[in-house]
Every structure is written in structure tokens, then in C-alpha cells.
Amino acid sequence: MTHPVFVIDDDDGMRDALVEMLGAEGITARGFASGVDFLERLPDAESACVLTDVRMPGLSGVDLVQRLLEAKGARWPIVVITGHAEVTTAVALMKAGVVDFIEKPFEPQRLIEAIRGSLKLIEWRRNRAEAAEAVRQGLARLSPRERQVFDALVEGRSSKEIAANLSISPRTVEIFRSNVMHKMGAANLPALIRMSLHIEQV
Amino acid sequence: MTPADALLAAAVDAAPLLIVDARGCIVMSTQGCATMFGATPGDLQGRPVDDLAPGFDLDATLAAGEFTWNGRDGDGRVFPLKVWVSPARGDPDHGWVALWMVDISIAYAAEAHSRDLQDQLARVWRVNSLGEMAASLAHELNQPLAAAAAYLHTAQTNLARHGLPDDEAGRNVGLAKAQLLRAGGIVRRLREQLTPEARAFEVDRVSLMISDLGGILGMIERDGGVTLEIDIDDADDAVQADRIQVQQALINLVRNAVEAVSGQPARRIRLCGRRLDRTCYQLSVEDSGPGVAPEHVDAIFRPLMTTKRAGMGLGLSVTRKIVEAHGGTLEVDRSPLGGAAFRFTLPGDQSREAAA
Numbered sequence: 001m002t003h004p005v006f007v008i009d010d011d012d013g014m015r016d017a018l019v020e021m022l023g024a025e026g027i028t029a030r031g032f033a034s035g036v037d038f039l040e041r042l043p044d045a046e047s048a049c050v051l052t053d054v055r056m057p058g059l060s061g062v063d064l065v066q067r068l069l070e071a072k073g074a075r076w077p078i079v080v081i082t083g084h085a086e087v088t089t090a091v092a093l094m095k096a097g098v099v100d101f102i103e104k105p106f107e108p109q110r111l112i113e114a115i116r117g118s119l120k121l122i123e124w125r126r127n128r129a130e131a132a133e134a135v136r137q138g139l140a141r142l143s144p145r146e147r148q149v150f151d152a153l154v155e156g157r158s159s160k161e162i163a164a165n166l167s168i169s170p171r172t173v174e175i176f177r178s179n180v181m182h183k184m185g186a187a188n189l190p191a192l193i194r195m196s197l198h199i200e201q202v
Numbered sequence: 203m204t205p206a207d208a209l210l211a212a213a214v215d216a217a218p219l220l221i222v223d224a225r226g227c228i229v230m231s232t233q234g235c236a237t238m239f240g241a242t243p244g245d246l247q248g249r250p251v252d253d254l255a256p257g258f259d260l261d262a263t264l265a266a267g268e269f270t271w272n273g274r275d276g277d278g279r280v281f282p283l284k285v286w287v288s289p290a291r292g293d294p295d296h297g298w299v300a301l302w303m304v305d306i307s308i309a310y311a312a313e314a315h316s317r318d319l320q321d322q323l324a325r326v327w328r329v330n331s332l333g334e335m336a337a338s339l340a341h342e343l344n345q346p347l348a349a350a351a352a353y354l355h356t357a358q359t360n361l362a363r364h365g366l367p368d369d370e371a372g373r374n375v376g377l378a379k380a381q382l383l384r385a386g387g388i389v390r391r392l393r394e395q396l397t398p399e400a401r402a403f404e405v406d407r408v409s410l411m412i413s414d415l416g417g418i419l420g421m422i423e424r425d426g427g428v429t430l431e432i433d434i435d436d437a438d439d440a441v442q443a444d445r446i447q448v449q450q451a452l453i454n455l456v457r458n459a460v461e462a463v464s465g466q467p468a469r470r471i472r473l474c475g476r477r478l479d480r481t482c483y484q485l486s487v488e489d490s491g492p493g494v495a496p497e498h499v500d501a502i503f504r505p506l507m508t509t510k511r512a513g514m515g516l517g518l519s520v521t522r523k524i525v526e527a528h529g530g531t532l533e534v535d536r537s538p539l540g541g542a543a544f545r546f547t548l549p550g551d552q553s554r555e556a557a558a
Contacts, residue, residue: 011345017352024359055341057500105348105386108355108379 003122004045005029005115008038008052008064009081018051018111025112027119035059039067047075047126049118051111054082054089062092069097074125077118081106132198138184139199146183149176153189154196218304221290224297226251226260238305240276251301255283260299263287273305281307316417319449323418326450331516334523336396338505340389347386354379403528405551406443408475408483409436415449419456419473426460427469434475440551441483443528448485448548451524454517455487455544462491462541470539482530482547488537499534 054061273283
């Protein structure tokens with residue numbers, strides 16, 4: 001699915017040119033004349049990419065970025081355009097969580113790639129969130145004993161070690177192991193280990 | 203001698219006075235005058251004034267009432283010497299004249315220093331404002347250049363979609379886009395070249411920076427017909443700063459304040475300095491003018507925005523650049539004097555903080 005791109009620039013020509021250019025690339029873009037205007041009429045898209053100028057009257061681009069990150073977080077990646085790269089601004093924006101930073105005047109293709117990159121980022125973040133959710137649900141189905149076996153397996157322990165640690169027979173471990181694989185929907189051990197990487201974010 | 207006579211004699215002896223005859227020869231010198239020339243009153247008696255001020259012309263000095271000569275003392279040091287004359291009219295027979303002689307080299311030096319500083323400030327102003335102009339122009343030009351390049355890119359995409367990616371029109375559009383990007387590159391280089399050189403931050407004292415400006419501030423006060431109060435806390439005023447740049451920022455703010463109060467019944471300006479905490483020292487320039495309307499606060503800092511008839515509207519934006527280069531922000535609010543208060547902070551002496 002395609003996510004919309006919201007273009008915020010106080011310069012009418014610049015804003016229109018960006019919306020047209022993204023449109024020609026098959027990207028749905030909509031322009032807003034100021035950060036204040038954008039926040040007042042904040043679209044309720046689940047996910048979107050925001051392309052904003054830094055230097056604008058009223059609400060500055062830096063303030064807008066902070067407000068958006070608070071309101072929308074990672075679901076709305078932000079690409080920033082600036083008239084001239086000021087190192088301090090760039091560092092502050094990157095730290096705040098902006099995904100890309102483009103200096104004006106820019107090679108148009110460079111901007112299109114930045115937008116495509118952030119649209120892909122939305123997909124990637126969504127897939128990752130879905131995977132994490134699946135893992136969370138799988139883990140919820142494990143019994144306490146199965147969870148112990150899961151933790152030991154993803155640490156790379158052998159059935160023999162697990163049996164010794166938990167004071168159960170290797171054969172019982174094998175049964176638990178196959179239950180874990182089944183409940184988590186993991187085809188093999190590497191798949192199970194990949195799932196364990198999502199646990200931090202669950 | 204009565205006590206009053208003794209007092210008068212002492213006062214006269216301390217004064218830098220010469221009594222000369224009609225030929226310009228010294229009849230008598232006071233101790234005060236002899237000391238100035240590194241001599242004793244006895245040494246000078248009978249000698250021509252010409253020895254003390256080569257080329258001295260009594261008649262010309264008498265005609266003018268006062269005259270500045272070059273004085274020369276016993277060690278050969280030459281200094282500007284101001285001479286006031288007063289003929290002893292009650293005694294026309296002798297034709298004696300009293301000369302009041304003052305070494306004005308200190309005043310000259312102060313004036314020369316003020317002039318130097320003013321020249322330096324003018325140079326810094328030119329560099330700063332040119333940089334600000336270039337930055338502003340680059341920003342303004344980059345908007346249409348980037349927009350035009352984006353439109354041309356769209357045109358290329360559309361031509362490609364219609365199966366004409368390599369036709370002549372598409373090639374021309376591509377070339378036009380490249381030229382626009384080249385123009386953008388020129389603008390950017392220009393801006394980089396005109397950006398003021400890296401600034402030298404040194405440990406300095408705010409009170410010294412301001413006393414250095416004394417002559418210039420005095421002139422602004424006189425010419426502007428304003429009352430300028432200077433209230434600088436000098437107890438703990440070490441900062442890390444580029445002196446000439448900070449002086450430039452302060453002069454800009456004071457000049458703005460003078461313009462703000464002109465035509466007002468009360469014309470008061472206050473330059474204040476206070477240590478806020480260990481890491482920063484605050485400077486403020488306040489005035490009794492009409493103040494800045496809240497809706498104009500954003501606009502006044504923008505380059506090339508001005509409400510004045512003269513000037514290019516670079517003063518506040520240059521001032522803000524200087525303040526930001528020192529890690530501070532230039533803020534404006536209401537002053538107790540009734541008008542605007544512009545405030546900013548300078549970083550404290552970091553070497554001392556590290557040691558503390």
C-alpha cells in the first residue's frame with residue numbers, strides 16, 4: 001500500500017513543485033503552507049511521511065519535528081529540507097529522530113530517493129512491529145516450563161545441558177522443545193533465535 | 203604672608219603656568235609647568251618658549267587665544283601641547299603674557315583609540331553584514347532554483363512516461379535542470395566564501411570590553427541626545443568571547459535603542475551586565491521607546507526586514523548571529539524603562555570552571 005507524503009513549506013513555488021514531482025513518481029503528496037497549519041489540520045493517516053522545510057516563520061521546522069515525533073512517533077518518518085546546512089541544527093534534528101536531511105538546492109532524484117527510503121522504512125517498521133506482536137502472542141501461550149526451555153534454546157544450549165539444568169530427562173526436554181517450536185510457529189532453531197531478537201521490543 | 207596668600211601661591215605653583223615677555227622669553231615658570239618639561243623653574247627662566255614648543259609664535263597664539271603646538275620635554279619626547287594665553291593687560295609696559303600649558307597626549311591617545319576601534323568595528327560590520335546578505339540571498343534564491351529543478355525533473359518523468367525519455371525536448375529539460383543546479387552551487391559557494399572567518403574566543407572581562415567602548419558610547423549618547431546608563435557588575439565578569447564581535451553586537455543594540463527613543467519625551471537607555479550563574483553572564487540593552495509589538499518579534503530578527511527608513515535591516519540579524527556564535531540566544535521582552543529589552547548571555551570562563 002502507498003502512504004501519503006505531507007509536504008510542509010512556506011514557499012508556494014517550492015511546495016507546489018515538490019507535490020507535483022512526487023505525484024509524477026506515483027506518490028500521493030499533499031502540501032501545507034506552515035507547520036502551524038499542518039498541526040491544526042493534522043491528517044489522521046495511520047502512517048505517512050513528512051517532508052518539511054526547517055526555516056519557516058511561526059513554528060520552526062525543528063519545533064515541528066519535535067511536536068510530530070511526540071504525536072506520531074516512528075509511524076511518521078520525517079525528512080527535512082534546509083536552505084543551508086547548519087551543523088548544530090542538523091545534529092539536533094538527527095538526534096531528535098529525523099530519518100534524512102537534504103540541503104537546498106538538491107538534485108531532485110536525491111529527494112525522491114529519500115522519500116522512497118522513508119516510505120520503505122514505514123513498511124519495515126510495520127513488519128517488525130507485526131513480527132514482534134506475533135512473538136509476544138506466541139510467548140503468552142508457553143507454560144512456565146516451556147518458557148524456561150525457550151530461553152535456554154535461544155541461548156544456544158543443547159538438550160543435554162537443559163536437561164541437567166532443569167533436572168529433567170533429555171527425553172522430556174525433547175517434548176518441551178517440540179511444544180515450544182509448535183506454539184511459536186518456528187520451523188527450526190535459527191527461526192526461533194530470530195524471534196527471540198524481537199523480545200526486547202515486546 | 204597671610205594664609206590666603208600662601209594658599210594662592212601654592213595653587214599657582216601647582217598650575218602649569220608660564221609668564222613670558224613680549225619677545226617670547228620665559229620670565230617665570232611654575233613648578234607644575236617645569237615638571238611637565240622635566241625641568242626646574244630655574245632652568246626655564248630666560249629661555250625662549252621656542253625651546254619648549256619649537257616654532258612657538260606668541261603673536262599667532264595671542265590672536266587665536268588658544269593654540270595647539272608640539273611640546274618637547276628635556277628627554278626629547280614630543281607631545282601635543284595645548285596653550286591658552288592671557289595677556290597681563292593691567293601692566294602694558296612689560297607686555298607680559300601668561301601661558302597655560304596642558305599636555306593633551308592622554309586625551310589624544312583616547313581619541314585615537316576610539317577612532318581605531320570605530321574603524322575596526324566598521325570593518326567587522328562590513329564583513330558581518332556582507333555575510334548576512336549573502337546568507338539571506340542564498341536562502342531566497344535557493345527556493346526558486348530548487349523549485350524550478352523539481353519542476354523540470356517532473357517534466358522529465360512525464361516525458362519518460364509518454365515514451366519520450368531520450369527525445370530532444372527531454373534532453374533539453376535535463377540540461378536546463380543541470381544548469382539550475384549549477385546556479386545553486388554558485389550561490390552556495392558565494393555564501394561559504396562570505397561567511398565570517400572562524401571566531402577567536404578568548405577569556406575576557408565584560409567590564410573591560412565596555413570601558414573600551416567608552417568613547418564610542420559617549421559619542422552615541424551625545425549625538426543621540428539620550429541618557430545612557432551603564433551598569434555592569436564587574437565583580438565576576440570573566441567570559442569566553444570574541445571581544446570585537448561582542449562590542450559590535452552591543453553597539454548595534456545601543457544604536458537601535460537610540461533610534462527607538464528618538465522623538466520620545468523620555469530618552470533613556472540602560473546597558474546592564476549581570477552574572478546569572480557560573481556558566482553564563484547576561485548582557486542587556488533596554489530603552490524607554492515604544493517597545494516591540496508581540497506580532498513583530500519574529501520578523502525583526504529576519505534579515506532585510508526593517509521598519510526604519512534608513513538601513514538594510516541587517517543589524518538585528520547580524521547581532522543574533524554573533525550571539526548564537528557565542529552559544530546564546532538573543533531575546534526581546536519589555537523593559538521596566540517602558541520600551542524594549544534585548545538580552546543575551548555569554549559563556550563564562552571555561553578554563554576556570556574546569557579548575558573549580
